[in-house]
Amino acid sequence: MIRVLVVDDDPLVREGLGFILATADDIEVVGQAADGAEGVERARSLTPDVVLMDLRMPGTDGREATAELMSLPHPPKVLALTTFDTDAHVISVLDAGASGYLLKETPPPEIIDAVRDTAGGGTVLSARHARVLLDKYSENGVNARRNRAGAALDRLTGREREVVRCVAEGLTNAEAAERLHCSPGTVKAHLASIFTRLGIDNRVRLAILGHDAGILDGPDGEPGPAE
Known part of the structure; x- marks a missing residue:
């Protein structure tokens, strides 16, 4: 089973993602958190395989929380959640250690596939942002x-x-x-x-x-x- 922690300040988004992921036989939502700080603490105790991490949250945002998760002895994979796939926000969370990002408007079957790909070591990244990211490192x-x-x-x-x-x-x-x-x-x-x-x-x-x-x-x- 792929153990998933959902971190988002919107309770409707958390519940919606939980409902979508519950339809997959190989995925278990082990917990939810309403902000980045809580997400890090819950990740410490629940040891999820994948954390679905909202980028924009009050207090500790998704980038800061991702960086903290990467400092754990056995960090989970982080799949960032975003409403607007602006270059600055996406590159920021990837620099912090996220394995990729997912638009919140992504269809449910693709969300499930993205979680599976991330758990398996894959990178969920659009071709446009792959190029932006690579260009950033080649300036x-x-x-x-x-x-x-x-x-x-x-x-x-x-x-x-x-x-x-x-x-x-x-x-x-x-x-x-x-x-x-x-x-x-x-x-x-x-x-x-x-x-x-x-x-x-x-x-x-x-x-x-x-x-x-x-x-x-x-x-x-x-x-x-x-x-």
């Missing part, structure tokens, strides 16, 4: 970052580099498996190996590393030359 020192990132990817096998390319393109494990003609479990195993080799703990940072190395510039997952 200065492009060549130096590319050299460092390229040296890091040189430690990987050819197959692992293909997986990095898939992650940089924003593909899920299932989509990467279809492209690479293997099972999602094999992709997940490759990711575990990649994270260990590179000292990276989530897909967003791996996507940034791949982007810095220019892995999307060259064919077949090979980094293109630095300019």
